[in-house]
Amino acid sequence: MASLKDLRNRIASVKATQKITKAMQMVAAAKLRRAQEAAEAARPYAQRMGAVLANVASTVSGSDAPPLMTGTGKDDTHLLVVATAERGLCGGFNSQIARHAREHIRKLLSEGKTVKILCIGKKGYDILRREYGQLIIDRVDLREVKRVGFVNADEIAKKIIGLFENGQFDVCTLFYSEFKSVISQVPTALQVIPAQPPAAGEAESQGSDAAYEYEPDAAGILADLIPRNIAIQVFRALLENAAGEMGAKMTAMDNATRNAGEMIDKLSITYNRQRQAQITKELIEIISGAEAL
Numbered sequence: 001m002a003s004l005k006d007l008r009n010r011i012a013s014v015k016a017t018q019k020i021t022k023a024m025q026m027v028a029a030a031k032l033r034r035a036q037e038a039a040e041a042a043r044p045y046a047q048r049m050g051a052v053l054a055n056v057a058s059t060v061s062g063s064d065a066p067p068l069m070t071g072t073g074k075d076d077t078h079l080l081v082v083a084t085a086e087r088g089l090c091g092g093f094n095s096q097i098a099r100h101a102r103e104h105i106r107k108l109l110s111e112g113k114t115v116k117i118l119c120i121g122k123k124g125y126d127i128l129r130r131e132y133g134q135l136i137i138d139r140v141d142l143r144e145v146k147r148v149g150f151v152n153a154d155e156i157a158k159k160i161i162g163l164f165e166n167g168q169f170d171v172c173t174l175f176y177s178e179f180k181s182v183i184s185q186v187p188t189a190l191q192v193i194p195a196q197p198p199a200a201g202e203a204e205s206q207g208s209d210a211a212y213e214y215e216p217d218a219a220g221i222l223a224d225l226i227p228r229n230i231a232i233q234v235f236r237a238l239l240e241n242a243a244g245e246m247g248a249k250m251t252a253m254d255n256a257t258r259n260a261g262e263m264i265d266k267l268s269i270t271y272n273r274q275r276q277a278q279i280t281k282e283l284i285e286i287i288s289g290a291e292a293l
Contacts, residue, residue, distance in 0.1 A: 084124030
C-alpha cells in the first residue's frame, strides 16, 4: 500500500495535470471559433466553384477537355492525399482519418491497383508509415505555419498537379475530416483528379441554368479553372481539419479534466482513510501503553 507521502505526491501531480488540460481546453475553445468561422466561410465558395466547373464542363466535348478533367483513361495508379493534424491530444481525430484511408488502401490493393500516399500532417504520416511506409512518396510539413492560408494549399495543389503531369498516378483522392460540430467530425474522401464536377441537376439548383458564351473558349477556361479548383478543395480540407482538430481537442481535454477530477477525489478518499487508520492505530497504541502502566 502506498504511503501518505506517495499519495500526497500523486494528488499534487494529478492536480498539476488537471490545470494543464483545463488550460488546453480553454485555448482550443478560443481557437475553435475562428477555425469554425473560416471553415464555414470556405464552404459556399468551394461549392459555387464546383457549380461553375459543372456548367463549363457541360459545354466541352471529351476530346477538347483538359487532362485534369478526363484523366489518363486508366485506373491503375492511385494517389491518396491524407490530410491530418500536426499535433496530437485531440482524441480519435487523426486516427479516424487514417483508418478511413487504410480501408481505401486495402480495397485498392486487393483489386491489384498501385497505391501512392502523400501525407499532409505529422500524425497521419506517423500512423500510416507503420503499415504502409513503403507507399508514402512525400510528406508536407505545416508545423511551422501558425495559420493555414491559401498559399499553403496552392503549393500542395501544384505538387499534386506536377505528379500528375509527370505520369505518377491516374486518380487522386483527398482524405480529410469534415467539421460538423464540436463532437462530430466526419472522415471524408474526395476525388480531385480526374475532376468530378457536381451533377447538372445540382448545378441548376444553385441558380446556374443560364446560357453563357465563353471567351476565349470553354476548354481554355477549364485549363485554368480545374487547377484552381484543386487548390480550393485542398484549402477547404485544411480549414475543415483545423476546425475539427480544435473541436476534438476541446472535447478530449474536457474529458481529461473531468477524469483528473474523479481521480483526485478517489485519491483524496484513499489518503483520508489511510491517514485516519494511522491516527486510530497510534491512539490505540497510546491507550494500550497507558493501561499497561
